Amino acid sequence: MKSCCSMSRECVDMKWAWFDKGDDHSFTGDVKLKALRVTGGENGQHPMELRLYKNRPPMGFDELSSEADQVIQLSIDPNGEVEYPVKVSKFSSVQSLLLHFSRNYGAETTIIYYIGFQGDFKEAHRHEVTICAYETRPNPADHKVNDFNPAGNIIS
Numbered sequence: 001m002k003s004c005c006s007m008s009r010e011c012v013d014m015k016w017a018w019f020d021k022g023d024d025h026s027f028t029g030d031v032k033l034k035a036l037r038v039t040g041g042e043n044g045q046h047p048m049e050l051r052l053y054k055n056r057p058p059m060g061f062d063e064l065s066s067e068a069d070q071v072i073q074l075s076i077d078p079n080g081e082v083e084y085p086v087k088v089s090k091f092s093s094v095q096s097l098l099l100h101f102s103r104n105y106g107a108e109t110t111i112i113y114y115i116g117f118q119g120d121f122k123e124a125h126r127h128e129v130t131i132c133a134y135e136t137r138p139n140p141a142d143h144k145v146n147d148f149n150p151a152g153n154i155i156s
Helices: 061-065
Strands: 026-040 047-054 070-073 094-104 112-123
Touching (some): 026 047
Antiparallel strands (some): 026 112
C-alpha cells in the first residue's frame, strides 16, 4: 500500500469531528475498496470493532442494528501499520460508505485519529434519463414545417 504520508503523530491532524445521524459523506465517483487502516486513541479509546455499510441511505443509530456488509475486528494499532482487507467482491462499486465503530477497548468514548482507504477510483459517468419517441411510420401532421416544398429545391 502506497502511503502519501507516514503514520506518525506529526502527520495526523488532531482536530475533533463529531458525526451524528444525517451526516452524508459520499465519494464523487465509484470506488473499488480493497483495504483500510485505522489509528485510534490510547487507554481503551481505540476502536475494537468496525461495521461497514455500503451504498445505504443515511442511517441513525437505531438503524445500525441491521446486518452490516462486513464486520472487522480491529487491533490496537497506534502507528497505522495493520492493513484490514475488505471483501473486494462486496465493495467493488462503492458510492457511499458508512463506518460504524461499535465498540472500543473499554473506555467511555472512542477516539479515531486516522482512517485510510486503499482502492481504485473511477470517475462516475452519470447519464441523465432521455425520453425519446420512436416512430415506425412517420406522421407528417406531427412534424410541422413552415416552408415545405414537395417539388424539392430548384437548382439553377
